[in-house]
Structure formats: structure tokens, C-alpha cells
Amino acid sequence: MPEIAVRMTKRNHNAFVHLLGALESQGFDLSELLITKDFREILRARPKVVLYSFFTEEIWENLPQEIRLLKDMGTLLVAGGYHAIAMPKHTLNQLGFDIAVIGEGEEVLYSLLSALKNSGYRVTKELLNIRGLAFYLNGEFVFTGFAKVEDFWRFPPYPESVRLISPIEITRGCPFGCYYCQTPYIKGLRMRHRPIDQIVKYSRRMKDMRYITPNAFAYGSPGAILKLNKLEALLRALQPLRKEGRRLYYGTFPSEVRPEFVLPETLELLIDYADNRRLAIGAQSGDDAMLKAMHRVHRVEHVKQAVEYMLEYGFEPIVDFIVGLPNETEESQRKSIDLMRWIIARGGKVRAHYFMPLPGTPWARCRPSPLSDEMKKFLGRMAAKGKIEGSWGMQIELSRKLRKLMDEFYEEPMSHTVPVRNVC
Template sequence: MNVNWRAIPQANNTLAVLSAACEVHGYHIEVTDRPRPDVTIYSLNSINERLYRDEIAGADCITIAGGPHPSACYREAAQYADYVVVGEGEYTLPALLSALEEGKEPPPGVATAAGYIPARHTVLLDGYPPFSRITGFIEITRGCPFSCGYCQTPRLFGRCMRHRSVDEIARYSSRYRDIRFVTPNAFAYGSDGIHLRLDRVERLLRSLNGRIYFGTFPGEVRPECVSRQSINLILDTCANTRLHFGAQSGSDAVLRRLHRGHTVDDVIRAVDLCRENGLVPVVDFILGLPFESDDDQRATLDLVKLVTRAGTAHIHYFMPLPGTPLQNNPPRSLLPETKKVLGKLALSGRITGSWMDHEIRFFRHTSHL
């Protein structure tokens, strides 16, 4: 049986992970620029899904869809794809390929137009390689204990953090000169995500050889985790001169409604610590949140201006993602003064992202993944 992967730039790391998992079970995946027999696999998010929906529906082969959007909207996706892998795919995808080869019913964790039975497993990261023939970033942690209203991560991967072992991370990182990681919070490695274990972070970092980039995209940190101790780990063991973390709002009221789990003061403290120690802060913000008042938006703009005195702000315009608590809440408009200030900051190179077009922001930010 020929198994193909539809090339989509924003899913390159997912390709590396699932290609390696399929190899473990004896399936070799070929990358293609269009659907091909016998099976073609798609990994989609909520921005690019509409670009491939008709192609999948009209494909002259068996189609499998997975990724954040099909996982959250599996009933909808099962109307145009033959099979939908919901959630984690390392175990489910090879099991589905085996079922197709043997003419059996799909395993739990796969939705079809006929229905869906949830998966009965959770992936142990050490049970599967982070990559094999097709290389990618090394995922060191999966899951997030927080429940931010806009975020799909805890809904896809759960709120219990799972970590790849130091030995396995060191083994695969030896293939790189520059080492980068996938994680929802780099400083939470080895912990429950709330009570940090920086001793375990230090053990990990000191076990690696090469130029380590830790706490940068695609493995950022949370602002309340930025401390003198955590920054010293970066300075002592890593090559990065930037630290990337999310503020999301300059209003404590908004942060509470988002269930972010940190305050504006945590963000300011993290920015100050970066500046005092020679690290450039790169800070994410979301504008246009549905319950954001004019004053809340102005407070966020003030925090953006504070950040850009020491570093860079990355601006997102709120997009309601399926499967999240805010999925049915459209974004609010930006104030004229907000657009004016953001325009000036963009021209001076102090902010990145897009606050008008989701696709521009998404494709620019992820084109290298």
C-alpha cells in the first residue's frame, strides 16, 4: 500500500513526527504535491483547512485528515475526508493504515461519516522518535496545565504535561549543530508546568552538545517563569540572545477572563529581567479579544510600547479557534489609535505579525517550520 503525505509547509514538523511513527510500524511515507493512490494524508489547521477541503473531497484515493482543525471539527472534516485522526497521531495513524491494509474497521481515535469512538490511549513521548528520515524540531514536552480561552493545546493534548527523557533528547539532538525544541513552555521541562523543576531543565541543557536555542520559537516560555535563575541557565548554557514569551494582554481583567494564570506585572518583570541580563524579549500579544474594552485595548497598547523599548512585540489579531472556550466569539475591532501606533511601530521594525489578516500573520510566522 502506497502512503503519501500532502506537502503543506505549516505541517512540516508534524510530518517529521508522524513519518517517524509510521516507520516504526513499517510504513514509509512519500511526500507529494497532490493526492496520490493509495492513501494521502493531510495535516490541517483552522487557517489553511479551507484551501484543501475541495481537493480532499475530490481526491481519487483514500484520504486521511488530521491536525488541530480536523481534530476539533471531526464531524465536519469527515464529510470530505474518508478518515479523520482526532488528536495525537503517533499510535492512531499507523493503526489506521494497518486496518486499511487488512480491510478492518478503523481503530478508536478515528472519525468517519459513520461515527467516532474516542482513542483509549495517551502517547508516551519516549515511545516514538521525534523524527527519523525526515528531520524536525525535537518535541520535549506535550500538554499544558493552563486553560487559556483561545488555545487549542490543552484540548488536543490534555492538561497533564508529558516529557521526553533527557537521554532521548540528547540522542536525537546530537544530529544537529543548532538545537531547537517544541514545547508549550521550555522552563516547565520535567515539571507539572506550575511548580518548576529548573534542576531538571539544567540537567537537560548540560547534557547537550551544540548550539542550544531554548525559550525561543517554537518552544517559548511563560512570563511568570522568567526569573534570575532561569535566565542564568540560558546565559550559561545556550546560544540564544532572545527570550520569547506571551503577554497576550496588558489588562489584568482580560488575563483573568482568558485564564492565563499570570499578571501584567509578571510580564513587566520578565521584560526587565531580560533587559538587565542582555537578553532581548520577544513578547506575543493578542488584540481584538471579544471581551476587550477600549481601556483594555489601550492598556495592551501601552504594554506593547513598553516592551518595544527593550525588545520586540509580536502582534496577533484574535481568531476564534474551534474546540476552545472562545470558539463562538468573533473578534472586536481595533481602535483607530491602536492601528496608528502599531503602524508606526511596524515601520520602525519594533513589532512583527499582522493585526489585520490572519493568513499574512500565520504564513509569515510559520513558513520555516
Template sequence: MAKKIRFFFRRTNLNRYTITYLTALLDEYLPDFFELKIVDGFGELYKELSLNSEFISVVGYSLGVWEFKKHLEEISQLKRSFKDKVIIISGGPQASGLPEEILDRGADLVFIGEAEESLLSFLKDFYHSLELPSERIIKPQPLQDFNSYPPFAYKRGIFSPIELRRGCENKCFFCQTPYLFPQIRERDLDYVKKYANLLKEQGKKDLFFLLPDGLSYKQKNKGVNITYLEKFLKELSEEGFNLCWGYFPSEVFPTRVVNTPQVAKVLKKYVQNKKISLGCQTGSPRILELINRDHTLEDVRKAVKVLREEGFQVIVDIILGFPQEELSDRWQTLNFIKDLAQNYQAKFNLHYFIRLPQTPFFKLKPTPIEEEIKDEIYSLMKKGIAFGNFFKQLKTAFGNNKNEA
């Protein structure tokens, strides 16, 4: 055909894993269709689009909560400047939950949910017809074997954690994962070995994994499949890889540790990370029930103790500002933090509640934080007990109005 398609992915620090994955997808299945380029800045993207070319330009945005407003402004500016000369498509968590808003700001198409096959299908059709579909909100198409999609763009030397598991059974009311990905998908050990060896060819031996709950992999009846997990870690370790498991970008659920405490010894034997992330979210029993967390505070305490006894530094995730949360709940949480810090040297990653589309809590307002609570959090951070983006997230939720926050 006379014209080819230039495809640009707009990459940022927060969507880089997704962009790497999608780049790998297009490299694998549509290698000759595009001049594909990843751009890291809006200025660079604008300059590329301004160049005279016989190519048709398509820009892909993966939209998450933290950069949503910024990226909407970019989309609007691109559409005002280039109009129909540039096709703008978007996907990701925010796009899946708020497609109409994105279309209103100038995007041509929005891809909902799992978009591997729907994206490939659209691009194939567009390559041949140069016409957009009449339906602007593109629904998911059935995926092939989950093992058939490469985890990173190894042909370009661009790597990211390997997504081992997609979806989560723990339907916490504030979390988007189980609602965005209602079907659980997992990848196999042979898949991991294949791509791990490609990493090794590039001189890399560190393996990181993406899965919402690090101990849910190949689970049995919601319990830890410790036999498979040990086999998985052992075989990769024996091949010379350094494994990071149960820490960013993953965590572990308290009851899995409590019900299968020997898993801590397995992790200690095979993984390189000395820190384990533990989901907790609150120190208030009332709020635990309200947000649909299927564990107790005692479960958290026991899990921290088990992991600490094996030498792990436990990083506990905490969210403040849930809808219907009261001052007494926040003090319970802060006192719980102090207790675990004193007895088990736990550290705490603090967050402020942010509403996410598709979740039961999306239409509920976060609770403002009192000055006395803010002062206590400042003190915990100063002592090194707590860290995180709590105050940045608080500002995102309420803007610059200190009276509201």
C-alpha cells in the same frame, strides 16, 4: 498480497513538523507496508494520484487553522476526481475539533487528538483487509511510552525540533493546546541524546525543542525545575550541541521567570539564542482575567527586566481582538507595549484573535479593530517595535471587508 499501499503526506510550510513526525512514526513501525512519499504541492499530489498503478493510494492531511479552508477544497477536489480510488484521512488540531465538517467535504476518516497508536492500528488493519472501519471518526488509543516514538525522520534525512513536552497546565481560554492534549507528556534526556547523536552523524549540531512553555519542563509544583533544566542543558552543551531554548517554536511563562529569576543566568550560560519569547497576550488587566491568564502585567514587566538584564532580547506575544475586548483595553495594550519597548527594548509579536475549536472562546466572535488602533500598529511596525501576522490574521477573520475589520 497482490497490492501494496502508496501513502502520501501533504506537506506545507505550516504542518511540516507534524508531517516529519508522522513520517518517522511510519518508518519506525511500519517500514515495509508502504511506498511512502511526502508531497509539497497539490499539483504534484494530483499528478501522483493520476498515475496508473497497482497500488492503493492513501492521502494524509494534517489540518491546522491557517490552511484549513484551502485543504478542505483540496480534499473535495480529490474525492470528486478519484472517488473511492483514493482514501483520504486527516488529523491535526482542526480535524480534532471539526471532524464532521471534514468528513462532509470528502475525507474518509478523521483521527482525533493524539493519533500515534490509532493511526498505526488503522494502517495495519487496512493493509491486511483493504477495508475501512465502519466508524469514520477515529478516537485516540492509549500511547506507549512517549520516549518510544522518534521525533523526526532521520532515516530520510528530514529533521524538525524535538517535541519535549506535550500539553500545558495553563488553560488559557483562547489556546487549543490544553484542550487538545489534556494529559501532560514529557521525554527524557536519554531520548534527546539518542536522537541528537543521529543529528550529529548527519553533520548537524543545532538542537531546537517543541514545548508550549520552555520553563515547564520536568517542573515541580508548577515551578521551574532548575536543577534538572541545568543538567539537561549542560550535558547537551558539553557534547557539542548548539541549544535553542525559550524561543520559537517555544516561549516562557512570565511567573516562572519572576519566581525563579536565576533561570535567566542558566539560559544565558548554555543556550545560543539571544532572543526569548515571553507570553503575555494583552496589556489590559481586565482581559488578562477574562482569558484566564494566571499572571499580572507586573509579572510581565518583572520577567522582561530579568531577562533583559542577562542580555536577552525579549519578544513579547500580544493578541488583539479578543471577545469582549473594548477600545480602552486596546489602548492599554498599546501603551503597555510602548512602555516595555522604551524601558527594556522589548519587541512584540502581534496577533489577531482567531477562534480555535475545542476552546472556551471558539463560539465567541472576535472584536473588530478601529482605524486608530490599526494606524498605531502600523506605526509600531514601521519603527521596528512590533512585527507579526496581525493584519494577515485580521483579513483571515473578516475577509476583505474593511468596514467589518
């Protein structure tokens, strides 16, 4: 039986598919792994090590129960993902993991598994030589540094020996540093892009070609500017695959586009080269003061202009908002309502989210603002009409749990590039 298990879930599927591709490309034999979404299969196999990757929201789901069962069997537990990176001590001390992977995992995971195999799956001083780990050694907390993979494209986006597929990460990092978002602080402030020839090569395995990027129209640029020639070169290179029957979805799930990048010239590229006629953009607020406070680096006028361009060119706008932002007044919420109403009246759709203080962000310790009666009524009425999507109701309770977690266990977070400063 395999001595190492990978605990796949719906939410960590994309991350583990990429990491398995990286492991395989470095010479790791994936047949040595039990890769499964069925936890019962892991219990039956009784592996020496189980790999996890999870978001903070998942610590209130089945994760604690799974950890208890595995610890009772003497299993060594390794955690990666956003929560482990932002809160390694909580991951080790409170959740019960033995090792937390801190940073980008392609290289550190290979080194870690190799070292564990050599040590009989024990935490030893040999792990001190591997950058990107947090663990306890002789009762002392050890952090070996943040693991960085500048050229992530050295690793394929999926393995060849295992039939797993996911949207391809074509861009990593984000220069804008929005205060509510984990991505720029964990993936870096500089955008790095997978080369076009690789994207074409690996896209052949997909029927629907979808990509992971924080800003789809920024392909080929450092991040804050548009490189139209680079974007067009990518989309044009994928056309032979479309002619073979594949469909290209660009700027929509699981990625999005910043509103100031939505221009006639970028939309014309989608009309010529892509199949989707929906486009997802992040507005986040209808109040310029709130946009400035959250470090969005765009204004309401950019959102309105983007929506108008999309409608003019035949695209359905899907616009994200965050409600209950820190220090958001009733007047600020009224401005968001006005912008949502304006978008809906023109045929767009709104996705509403309640603010969640995520660890590893500058707003991790900030307090959400209560929703005004006007906002509650508006969201409920528009949701009943099918004009607004989102899980803001469930997120209110989740936000409360996150706030309590931050109050009790806040840690100064690890970061890819710059220290994450608390701005609350």
C-alpha cells in the same frame, strides 16, 4: 508505485516527521509511502490513500481544490491535525475526507494504515476497533474515542530511513488551559516530558538544536511550577553537543516561555548553556482583567518583571500580544498599548496578533472586538518603525472567516482530558 501518500506541507512538516518516526518504530516500512510536498507528484502516482494534517486556517487555501482532484480519482482521504480533531463532522461532511484521526496519532495511525491495507483501502467495520477515529459507516457517524498517548517518548521524533528532521517535541500538554488556545484541550492538561537521554541522543542529528514545548522553562515539572534542577540537568546534558559545533536555541522559536518563569536563575542557565540571546514570552494583554478572563493565570506585573530581567541579563524580549480579544474595551486596548509602548521603549520587540476564534477552544464561539482607532494607529506606526511584528491585518479577515465557520458548523469538540466548555 506506493499506495499511500503523505501530503507534506511547510505547516505540517514537524507533525508528519514525528508521525513517520512513530510508524517506523512500530515496524511500518516507510518505503511503502510516497512522502512529498509536491502535490503534482501525488496526482501522478494515483495512490489509494492520501494522509493530510492541517490547521483550520488552511481550509481556505489550496486544500479544497486538492481534495476535489483526489476524490475524482477515487482516493481515500485521511485527515489529522487540529481542525480534524476539533471539527470531525465538518472535516468529513464539508471538506470531503473519509476518515478523521481524533487525538494523538502515533498509535492510531499505525493501526489505521494496517487495517486499510488489509481491507483493500475501504472503510469497513474493522475500523470500529481502533480508538481515535471518526468516519461514516452505513450512513451513520462513528466516533471511536479520543486517542491518547501518555508516554509519547516511546516513539522517536523522526525516522531513521528517511532523511527528514524537525525540532524535537520535548514536552507535550499544558496545565493552564488558556481559553483561546487549542493545545491543552488536544494535548492534555498535564505536561509529559521526553527523557533527557533521548533528547541528547536525537539532538545529534541537528545542527541547530531547537525544541517544541509550550513552556520551555517548565521542563521536568507538572507544568505550573519551576523545577530548576530538571531544567539545568537537560541543558547541561546538551553541552557536549555544543562543543562539537552545534548551537542550542532554548526558549525561542518554535517554543516560548511563560513570563512568570523568567527569573534570574533561569536566565543564568541560558547564559551558561544556550546560544540564543532572544527570548519569546506571551503577554497577550496589558489588562489584568483580560488576562483573568482568558485564564492566563499570570498578571501584567509578571510580564514587566520578565522584561526587566531579560534586559538586565542581556536578552532581547520578544513579547506576544493578542488584540481584538472578546469583550475587550477601548480602555483594555489602551492598557495593552501602554504595555507595548513600555516594552518597546526599553528595547524589546512586540509581536501582535488579532484574536481568532479557533475550534476546539472555550473561546471558539466568542466574537472578536474591533480595534480602536488608537490601537490601529499605534500598531501601524510601530510596525513602520520595525518595533512591532505580526500579521494582525491578515488575521482580521481570517478571524471573520473563522467566526462564520463557527456560526454555521460549530461542533461540541473532542477533548484529551476535560470537556471543552463554551465560555462566551
